[in-house]
Structure formats: C-alpha cells, structure tokens
Amino acid sequence: MSKPVLFLKNASIFQRESLILSEVNVSINKGEFVYLIGKTGTGKSSFMKTLYGDLPLQEGDGEIVDFDLRTLKEKDIPFLRRKLGVVFQDFKLLNDRTVNDNLLFVLKATGWKDKKSMETKIDEVLGKVGMKTKGFKYPYQLSGGEQQRVAIARALLNDPELILADEPTGNLDPQTSVEVMEVLQDINKNGNTILMATHDYALLLKYPSKTLKCDENQIFEVVQKTV
C-alpha cells in the first residue's frame, strides 16, 4: 500500500505551555474522507493548525504530504500550503475583489505566470463547485453557501494532496450545509483526500465515513454508532 498522506505518531500538541492533545496516533490514506469531531475546546482547531503549520509540533513524529512536521521551518510553510487546500468556517475571501480575482491572486502568489492557463484553471475549479457563472461577482454579493463554494474552489487551485476543512459548514444553515457537503463528497469521489472538522452530527449521519474524535486530550477513531 502507498504511504499515508498524513500520519502522526505519539504526537503531543500544545497551545503555549498547555497540553491540548497527547499520544496522538493518526493516519490518513490517499482518497479517504475523514471527520474530526469533538466538543468545543477539545482541540480540533489546534490539531488542524498543527497540520497546516500554524502550530509547531513539539513532541512526537508527524508527516503530512511528505513534509516532516517536526523539522518544518517558517520558510517551508508556503510550500506545504501549496500541497494542501485549507477551508475555513469564515471563508476568508478578499472582499475588495471579484471571485475570479480572488482565485487569480492565489495563483499568482503561488507562482503561476501564464494568463491563459490561469484562466483555464479558474474555470475548472469554479466548474467543480458549480460556480462557473459567478466569477464576476464580489464575495459580498454571494450567499454564505456560495462563498464557501468559492473557498473550496480556491482550495483546489493547486491540486492539493489533502484538503483540510475546519468547520466548513459552521456558518451555514442546514440546507446549505448539505449542498456544500455534496460538493466536498463529489471532490472526494474524484480522488481528493479530505479531513473535515465538524460539529454537525446531521452531516455525519447523512454521509457516514471514518471518524476521529477529540476527547480528554486524546484523538481516537470511533464507530458511527457511538459518536
């Protein structure tokens, strides 16, 4: 079997000097869709931040898309982020420019130069999230669900090996959450690996998948019946 996209072995995660998670042993393989659940304050965001290089891994071993989290340097982070797609609860789109320009901004910042290939890529990712006709709009002209679709499109720009979604439906109503989830499911069926932190148990029941739970400073896999 091929190497996991992500693994942590006997890892501990700290916020300053407080221990948030210990003995973390997690492995995610290519093509999986994995949920991360747990009560508020149990460390889901801290875990995600460790994975995208926002919190240093101080103890144990960890590797994500071929980057060693223990030896990760500040200068490596932009390169790590290019191999990851990160989606946040609050979308984090730039409001002073259109959807197309939001995507163009990321492409240029990650080294793309050719205008035609950038346009083709933007068209492709907007197509994947059903937003092809909305490229000329400003983020504030879109609904929350549409903004999240654009944020997912943005995460797809550099063909990420892993998508990290931290509460991607947290700001959305139940119907819109299902629509955004359908987009994530489609992307997963097309081969993308996804780790999604969520509070939304309705989504877990509707789209069952491997589930990790944060509780009492640990992360463990749960079977759906007991979540």
Ligand SMILES: Nc1ncnc2c1ncn2[C@@H]1O[C@H](COP(=O)(O)OP(=O)(O)OP(=O)(O)O)[C@@H](O)[C@H]1O
């Ligand atoms: N920047 C920080 N500095 C110090 N402690 C922090 C910081 N961020 C979070 N914490 C603490 O770390 C613990 C875990 O927080 P975290 O945000 O990872 O939890 P969470 O499971 O993502 O919660 P939520 O579901 O509310 O987003 C909490 O006790 C929190 O107070």
